[in-house]
Amino acid sequence: MNAITLKDITVLITGASSGIGRELARCFAMEKAHLIIASLPSEKKALEELAGDLRRQYAVQVQTLVEDLATLDGPEKLYRQAVATHPRIDVLVNNAGVMAFGLFHQLSMESQERIVAVNLRAYMLLMRMFLPDMIRRGTGHIFNVSSVSAFVPTPRHSVYGATKAFIQSLTEAVQEELKGTGVRTFTLNPGYTDTPLLRVPGFPQKLRFFSFGGKSSPAVIARKGVEAFKRGKRVYIPGIHLWFLFMVMNRFAPRRLINRVSELMVKEA
C-alpha cells in the first residue's frame, strides 16, 4: 500500500457544514490540503465561518459551494461549479447524508426518496462525473463515507442501511475496474457517531447498541479515517470491536441471527 501525501492537493467535501464532514475538513486542512467545502444553501453562513476558521488556522485555500444534492440536477450543478474554479480535484469526499428512523411502511415516501437521492444517487453521480477526469490525469481518489450499516440489514432505518450497502458494493466494484489507472477508492465505515444525523425524530436517545458498540465522536472518526486513507487502506471501520463484529462475526453467524440481533440492537435501552 502506498502512503498518500495530502499537502497542496485539492479536496472536495460534501456535507461539510456539520458532523463528520466538518471534522474531515479540519483534518484535511491540518494536512495542508486545499479545500472546497459544500453543503445545503441554508448552511452558507456556517460554511463561510468554517472556511474563515480553516484559512486562519492552517493557511490553506478554502472555497465554499452550496447546492441541494437531493434535487435532480444538484449533483451535476455541484460538479460544474467545482471544476469551473478547480479543474483538478484530487479527492472527492462523498459525505453528505440523511436518515429517517421508523418502520419502512410508515415513514413518508418523501423522506425515503430523499435518503436515496442524497446518500445514493448523489454519491453515484459525483463519482461518475469526477472519475473520467481523474483517470485522464492518472491520479485521484474517491473517499466515500459509508457506514457499518453497509454490512448488515438495519431495521428501523432500513432505507438508510440499504443506501450504504449500495455505495459499499459500488465503490468496491469500481475499485477493481480502476486497477492500473492510478485512481483509487476508499470507504470510511463508522459505527454510530454523535452528530445531528442521530437526532432525527424518533431516534432513541439510548440505543441498546450503544452499551457495547459505543457512540464515537465525529472528530475521532474523521482523524482515524484520514489516517487510514493516507495509509492507502481501501475499507476502514474505526474501532477494533466494530471491525470484529462487522468483518469477522458477521461472516460466520447465520443470516437470520444477524437480522434478529440488528433489530434488537436498535431499540431503546
Ligand SMILES: NC(=O)c1ccc[n+]([C@@H]2O[C@H](COP(=O)([O-])OP(=O)(O)OC[C@H]3O[C@@H](n4cnc5c(N)ncnc54)[C@H](OP(=O)(O)O)[C@@H]3O)[C@@H](O)[C@H]2O)c1
Ligand atoms: N452519525 C452516524 O452515526 C454515522 C455513522 C456512519 C456513517 N455516517 C455517515 O456520515 C456522513 C455524515 O453524516 P453525519 O453523521 O456527520 O451527519 P450530519 O452532521 O447531519 O451531516 C450531514 C451533512 O450532509 C448535509 N446534507 C444533508 N442533506 C443534504 C443535501 N440534500 N444536499 C447537500 N448536503 C446535504 C448536511 O447539511 P445540513 O447540516 O444542512 O443538514 C450536513 O452537512 C453521512 O453519509 C452518514 O450516513 C454517520
